[in-house]
Amino acid sequence: MHRVGNKFTNYNNFYEFSTNKTSVARKAENFVTRPWTVEVGGLVQTPRTFGIEDLLKFPQEERVYRFRCVEGWSMVIPWVGFPLKTLLENVEPLSSAKFVTFETLYDPKQMQSSFYAGIDFPYVEGLRLDEGLHPLTILATGLYGKQMPNQNGAPIRLVVPWKYGFKSIKSIVKITLTENEPPTTWNIAAPNEYGFYSNVNPNVAHPRWSQKTEQRIGEYTRRETLMFNGYADEVAKLYEGMDLKKDF
């Protein structure tokens, strides 16, 4: 298949394939994403395993979002997908569910496993349930009007535009609702560097660099990083009463 090839889709973080951003697309070229299922369960009324074809039947919409990696680079990406809320309502969360957790496929036969990426696999992520139900949170099945390229997390990945990119977990096979805050991959690897919330926040420096500015890929000067990546009007209320310097 023709590979979508431009600087936006060939500059990736997908450590299962490579820790070198410009090698991911080539290493993921033969990644098999059909058939594909996503098992949705845990604290829900009606656990269900969806085939990717079922998920593609949810009404798909285009969402143009800013995307900010914790490393200090950013992009603007036209995603195609649907609100995570649509999927979660379908399985009817129980009132005891407080968090939603996600897991990426880990298949060492397809994913290069001969190097140590510095993180454990399968890659896992999580959100508080109200974050997961927020209308800006989507499951993306494509970008630039095309089906999701392998390197960007085919066939379905999470996109949470007000959080650092590592929360936007790729190639999801499992979604589980839980009562307790779940472990997350980067928090396990370096808890003092990557918190559970990881909201884009120019006022909280990474221990090794400032987060006040960012390099938009393709531009020549750095931009100021915006609180909640520019989505404060929509999401700040989710964090009222929290100390975002402590609960980062």
Ligand SMILES: Nc1nc2c(c(=O)[nH]1)N[C@H]1C(S)=C(S)[C@@H](COP(=O)(O)O)O[C@H]1N2
């Ligand atoms: N499974 C998995 N998901 C992942 C990652 C990863 O290594 N593995 N990297 C994360 C990071 S750090 C970023 S910045 C984004 C990058 O997404 P993109 O390559 O589509 O721009 O994916 C996130 N999701």
Ligand SMILES: [Mo]
């Ligand atoms: Mo990232």
